[in-house]
Amino acid sequence: MKRGKLERMSSDGMYAIRRAGRDSFYAGRWSAPQIAYTLLRGPEHIDAYVGSLEPKRAPDMDICLCGAVFVDFDRRALLYWTYDLFGSGPLRQDFLRLLTTRWPQWRLREAMLPLQEFAAALGRTPPELEQARADATQVDAGDDVFTASWLEHQADFACVADDQAAWIAAEGVEAVRAFAERGLDAWVTVRAADGTLYDQRCSSRGFGSLLRVGPRLAALAQIGGPRPEMLRPGLERDVRETLFVDEARRSVHWWQADPPWAHPGPGCAALWPGWTLELDEGGLRSHVERSGRMFAAIRMTREERLAALIDQVPRTLRGDFAALPRLAGASVPVAAPELPADVLRTLVALAERADE
Numbered sequence: 001m002k003r004g005k006l007e008r009m010s011s012d013g014m015y016a017i018r019r020a021g022r023d024s025f026y027a028g029r030w031s032a033p034q035i036a037y038t039l040l041r042g043p044e045h046i047d048a049y050v051g052s053l054e055p056k057r058a059p060d061m062d063i064c065l066c067g068a069v070f071v072d073f074d075r076r077a078l079l080y081w082t083y084d085l086f087g088s089g090p091l092r093q094d095f096l097r098l099l100t101t102r103w104p105q106w107r108l109r110e111a112m113l114p115l116q117e118f119a120a121a122l123g124r125t126p127p128e129l130e131q132a133r134a135d136a137t138q139v140d141a142g143d144d145v146f147t148a149s150w151l152e153h154q155a156d157f158a159c160v161a162d163d164q165a166a167w168i169a170a171e172g173v174e175a176v177r178a179f180a181e182r183g184l185d186a187w188v189t190v191r192a193a194d195g196t197l198y199d200q201r202c203s204s205r206g207f208g209s210l211l212r213v214g215p216r217l218a219a220l221a222q223i224g225g226p227r228p229e230m231l232r233p234g235l236e237r238d239v240r241e242t243l244f245v246d247e248a249r250r251s252v253h254w255w256q257a258d259p260p261w262a263h264p265g266p267g268c269a270a271l272w273p274g275w276t277l278e279l280d281e282g283g284l285r286s287h288v289e290r291s292g293r294m295f296a297a298i299r300m301t302r303e304e305r306l307a308a309l310i311d312q313v314p315r316t317l318r319g320d321f322a323a324l325p326r327l328a329g330a331s332v333p334v335a336a337p338e339l340p341a342d343v344l345r346t347l348v349a350l351a352e353r354a355d356e
Contacts (some may be wrong), residue, residue, distance in 0.1 A: 009065045010029040010030060010066075011029070011031075011032040011033055011291035011338045012026055012027065012028070012029055012030075012031070012032060012060065012062065012064070012065055012066050012067075013027065013030075013031030013032035013034070013035060013065075013066060013068065013082070014026070014027050014060040014065060014067070014068045014069070014118075015027070015028075015046075015049075015050050015053060015057075015068075015070075016059050016068075016069070016070040016071070016077075016118075017029070017047075017050060017071050017073070018048065018070070018071070018072040018073060018074055019073045019074065020074065020272060020320050021074065023054070023067075023204060024050075024055070025056040025057070025058060025059045025060070026050040026053035026054060026055055026056060027053060027056050027060045028052075028053040028054065029248075031067065032065075032066035032067030032082050032084075033067075033082075033084055034042055034049075034064075034081040034083050034129075035067045035069060035080065035084075035315050036082070036086065036095065036317070037316070037317050037318070037320065037323050038069075038323075039069070039078070039099060039102070039103075040082060040099060040102055040323035040324060040325065041099060041102070041322075041323045042102040042103065043071065043073075043078075043103060043106070046071050047122070049344070051144070052243075054257075056152065058124075059122055059124065059126075060130045061115065061119065061126035062128070063115075063128050063131055063132070063150060063261065063262050064261070065114075065115075065261045066082065066083060066261070067080075067081065067082030067083070068080070068081050068111070068114060068118055068228065068261075069081075070118060070121055070122065071175070072121075075107070076105060076106045076107065077106065077107045077109075078103060078106050078107070078108050078109070078112065079106075079109050079111055079117060079121055080109075080110055080165055081110060081111040081117075081118075081259075081261070083258055084316055085110070085177075086309070086313060086316050087308075087312040087315075087316070087341075088298060089236070089238075089239065089240055089257045089267070089284075090236050090237060090305070091305075091308060091309065091312055092110070092257060094309065094350045096108065096110070097350065097353070098324065098325050098327075098346075098350075099255065101325040103204050103211070103320065111259075112240040112255075112256070112259055112279055112281070113259065113261075113263050113266065113279065114260075114261045114262075114263065115128055115129065115132055115260060115261050115262045115263065116263070116266060117139075128186065128262060131262065131264070132262035132263070132267065133264075133266065133267035133281040134267070135262065135264055135267070136211075136212065136266070136267025136268045136270070137212065138212060138213070138214050138271050138273070139207055139212045139213060140213075141207075141213045141217065141220060143223070144177060144198035144199065145202050145213075145220055146188070146202050146220055146221060146223065146224075147223060147224060148180065148202075149180050149181050149184060149218050149286070150177050150180050151287070152180070153176075153177075153179070153180030154180075155237060157280070164167065164168055164176070168207070168333075172229065173220065173229075174227065174229040174230055174232070174350070175232070177230075178230075178232060178235075182200055182202050183203070183238075183240070184201040184203050185203060185204050185238060185239060185240040185241060186201065186202050186203065186204040186239070186240065186241040186242070186243075187199065187200075187201055187223055187235075187239045187241070187242050187243075187287070188200050188201075188202070188210065188217060188221045188243045188244075189221075189240070189242070189243070189244045189245070189287065189290075189291055190218045190221045190222060190245045190247065191244070191245070191246045191247065191248070191291065192222065192247050193247045193248045195248075196226055196271075197226060197291055198221050198222045198225070198226050198227070199221075199226070199227045199228075199230045199231070200220075200221045200224075200227070201230070204240065204241045204256075208250060208260060208263075208296070209241070209254070209256065209262050209263065209264050209265055209268065210241060210243050210254070211243070211252070211254055211264065211265060211268040211272070211277065212264060212268060212271065214271040214272060214316070215272055215275065216325075217243065218245045218247060219247065222243070228325075229345060231288070231293065231297045231298050232297070232298065233297070233298065233299065233300070233301065234298070234299075234300050234301070234304060235298035236284060236295075236298045236299050236300050237300050237304065237308065239257075239284055239298075240256065240257040240258055241254075241255065241256045241257070242254065242255045242280070242283075242284060242287040244280070244287055244290050244291070249276075250274055250275045250276065251275065251276045251277075251278065252272060252275055252276070252277045252278070253278050253279075253280040253286070253287070254277065254280060255279065255280040255281075255282075255283050255284065255286070255288065257283070257284075262308075263278065265269065267275070292345070302351050303351075305351040306347060306348060306351035309347040309349070309350055309351060310339065310344075310347055313343075313347060314339070321340065321343050324343060325344075325346070326342050326345070326346050326347060327345065327346040327349035328345065328349070
């Protein structure tokens with residue numbers, strides 16, 4: 001969200017259209033929330049939509065942009081980025097499945113380094129690039145960045161220690177800690193020089209990217225020892241940022257489900273001298289499998305995924321399902337009677353095809 005004069009709120013989106021080597025630019029103060037719906041209508045509807053926006057002589061690369069789309073008709077390539085594509089995290093892949101049906105034979109990419117990728121695609125060097133690099137400063141993280149939620153939970157339950165002990169005895173310490181860590185959206189894995197894996201969770205809020213903590217992050221993640229039982233079914237639903245730190249190789253692979261427009265990643269190399277930083281294009285699955293573990297260990301169940309789709313898709317499309325491609329071949333459960341049957345069948349099909 002952006003604030004302008006008189007504290008007016010907006011959710012600005014930028015559209016760029018390329019035909020026959022010529023670029024046209026458009027902007028709308030509230031167009032970012034419409035990106036998912038607009039793209040799902042297909043390329044044949046783009047011109048009609050941008051006709052409702054304000055023409056611009058140059059692309060809006062403002063540091064606080066909330067969404068951007070570049071439709072290159074010459075190369076049949078679509079680059080897009082926004083915060084609300086069926087929510088974030090695991091449902092992004094469902095959005096891409098549907099988008100592929102609307103844009104056949106197009107190259108589709110959701111930008112992971114939005115400002116940098118749009119600037120490169122459009123052949124621009126906006127001043128915001130330098131600002132993003134300057135913003136890649138080191139941030140301090142407390143010694144309890146990975147343990148604060150668990151310590152707070154233990155303090156809250158100190159008055160009922162027997163109940164806490166019984167809970168741990170029945171379900172295991174990691175099940176109880178998962179309850180304490182609900183809402184934490186970042187997962188850091190460290191492979192120590194001796195090969196030991198350390199897993200920790202924390203909140204990404206306030207960092208922009210955990211890369212900004214620097215190598216000290218690896219030491220913090222090893223406090224308390226390994227947590228081999230941290231991986232659990234459904235963890236996929238909660239994670240929005242990952243870092244895999246390999247101490248022997250001095251490498252860091254990182255990923256964010258909801259990267260900010262001006263992601264500090266490219267400027268963070270200076271904070272990790274002697275290390276290699278690499279965007280993990282494989283996302284959460286790659287993070288898990290990089291350590292030799294199975295993605296199935298954290299996957300949402302079909303029922304959880306369907307419930308998430310039923311909750312999120314109508315919200316993203318604001319109840320207007322005209323843009324939603326219909327998928328067939330799925331049995332419809334007795335659920336969500338407020339949704340049209342063909343819409344519900346599509347969501348069931350998405351939930352059942354999560355492994356594809």
